[in-house]
Amino acid sequence: xxxxxxxxxxxxxxxxxxxxxxxxxxxxxxxxxxxxxxxxxxxxxxxxxxxxxxxxxxxxxxxxxxxxxxxxxxxxxxxxxxxxxxxxxxxxxxxxxxxxxxxxxxxxxxxxxxxxxxxxxxxxxxxxxxxxxxxxxxxxxxxxxxxxxxxxxxxxxxxxxxxxxxxxxxxxxxxxxxxxxxxxxxxxxxxxxxxxxxxxxxxxxxxxxxxxxxxxxxxxxxxxxxxxxxxxxxxxxxxxxxxxxxxxxxxxxxxxxxxxxxxxxxxxxxxxxxxxxxxxxxxxxxxxxxxxxxxxxxxxxxxxxxxxxxxxxxxxxxxxxxxxxxxxxxxxxxxxxxxxxxxxxxxxxxxxxxxxxxxxxxxxxxxxxxxx
Ligand SMILES: [Zn+2]
Numbered sequence: 332x333x334x335x336x337x338x339x340x341x342x343x344x345x346x347x348x349x350x351x352x353x354x355x356x357x358x359x360x361x362x363x364x365x366x367x368x369x370x371x372x373x374x375x376x377x378x379x380x381x382x383x384x385x386x387x388x389x390x391x392x393x394x395x396x397x398x399x400x401x402x403x404x405x406x407x408x409x410x411x412x413x414x415x416x417x418x419x420x421x422x423x424x425x426x427x428x429x430x431x432x433x434x435x436x437x438x439x440x441x442x443x444x445x446x447x448x449x450x451x452x453x454x455x456x457x458x459x460x461x462x463x464x465x466x467x468x469x470x471x472x473x474x475x476x477x478x479x480x481x482x483x484x485x486x487x488x489x490x491x492x493x494x495x496x497x498x499x500x501x502x503x504x505x506x507x508x509x510x511x512x513x514x515x516x517x518x519x520x521x522x523x524x525x526x527x528x529x530x531x532x533x534x535x536x537x538x539x540x541x542x543x544x545x546x547x548x549x550x551x552x553x554x555x556x557x558x559x560x561x562x563x564x565x566x567x568x569x570x571x572x573x574x575x576x577x578x579x580x581x582x583x584x585x586x587x588x589x590x591x592x593x594x595x596x597x598x599x600x601x602x603x604x605x606x607x608x609x610x611x612x613x614x615x616x617x618x619x620x621x622x623x624x625x626x627x628x629x630x631x632x633x634x635x636x637x638x639x640x641x642x643x644x645x646x647x648x649x650x651x652x653x654x655x656x657x658x659x660x661x662x663x664x665x666x667x668x669x670x671x672x673x674x675x676x677x678x679x680x681x682x683x684x685x686x687x688x689x690x691x692x693x694x695x696x697x698x699x700x701x702x703x
Contacts, residue, residue, distance in 0.1 A: 343667070346384070347469035348376075348382070348385040349457070349475060350476075351389065353448070353452050354452065354476055356443075358446075359443070364648070368650070369477060371653070372475060376663070379660060381663055385663065391452075391459055392448070393454035397455075397503060400499055401494070410442070413442060436488035440488045440492065450494050453477060453479075453494065457643065459474070460643045461504050471643065471644075473645075474646065479492050481496075481497060481519060481602045482495075482524055483525045484524065484528050489524070495526060497523075497645050497647075498515075498526045501529075505535055510535075510597045514591055514596035515536060515601075516587060517540040517602035517604070518604060519602055519603070521542055521548065521614075523647075524551070526540075526602065527540070527567075530561065530564070532558050532559045533564070537591070537594045539590065539591075542569065543571075543607070544569030553567055553697060554697065566587075568690075571690070572615035573681065573683035574616060574683065575609070575618055575622065575679055575682035576621065576622030576682075578684065579607070586700060590698060592636075597641070599643070600644075600645070603662065604647035604648035605659070606649050610653070610654050611654055613648070619676065620657045623658045623661055623662065624665050653675070657675050
């Protein structure tokens with residue numbers, strides 16, 4: 332006879348993978364956020380045999396009503412219109428001889444004729460993951476979508492992002508599954524200004540972010556903690572360039588864990604950006620693949636302890652293809668309870684630790700985190 336506790340251990344975790352080739356149709360040319368990111372990740376999951384262990388989930392497009400939970404109708408219409416213009420036959424050559432194959436929404440964010448529809452599926456892909464986890468079809472899920480989302484604001488595209496996928500998913504979970512509290516943990520190297528803005532006065536969503544600072548987009552200082560009823564439910568840990576696994580792990584264990592335990596989320600969403608890796612040239616943090624896996628482990632334990640394991644990841648940044656592929660695999664390995672994590676790139680030799688003790692002391696004061 333098998334007792335229930337040991338029986339639970341031998342039941343494999345059911346982990347969902349949201350992916351569709353439509354995500355490759357957001358054509359950004361030679362931009363760092365390009366389709367090759369997902370091609371590299373998916374090839375690696377296939378070649379290593381990991382994909383077979385996952386439950387494939389087919390994404391649906393988000394509805395306009397769902398987008399409007401975060402974005403203005405005018406902004407949504409503008410993205411749709413710009414993509415439509417790009418679909419029209421090329422006009423006769425102008426004096427400058429330039430055609431119009433792409434449209435820049437801001438200095439960093441470009442769209443092609445397919446981008447509006449792809450962005451609907453990016454937002455909808457995270458909703459698919461949330462639905463599967465909340466309905467119990469899978470234990471956890473990772474939505475491998477693009478374009479990413481955490482910089483997109485109510486009425487503005489920013490930083491490679493069109494619609495704020497994770498913010499829409501949090502609103503959707505609150506509204507459709509009758510939840511009261513959702514945690515968004517964001518470890519992308521950039522601050523998720525759009526996500527923060529969406530929930531800055533909202534006590535139902537705890538937004539926690541680690542990000543290089545000072546850095547793009549300029550927001551996310553330690554004293555940005557929310558306003559009104561949302562005061563205290565925004566937690567920013569600005570990271571100094573050069574910090575690595577040790578600092579990230581301490582912030583997760585000493586800041587994220589206690590604030591999450593106090594907040595008691597019913598669902599945890601993760602903006603997973605692998606650009607804090609030491610080999611990602613877009614920024615200067617020194618995290619390793621092993622470090623990401625350890626952070627995922629903390630998130631998984633929190634979800635198990637606080638919200639019946641409900642945990643949904645969505646891809647944000649990460650521009651070194653080998654890093655993105657290995658880190659995504661490591662994330663899945665942790666979610667699957669795989670015994671071994673492979674880190675083909677190893678640890679950084681350039682880690683610095685200066686300034687950390689003062690910073691962590693300061694955030695504990697600001698957010699009233701007392702040592703247990
Ligand atoms: Zn980023």
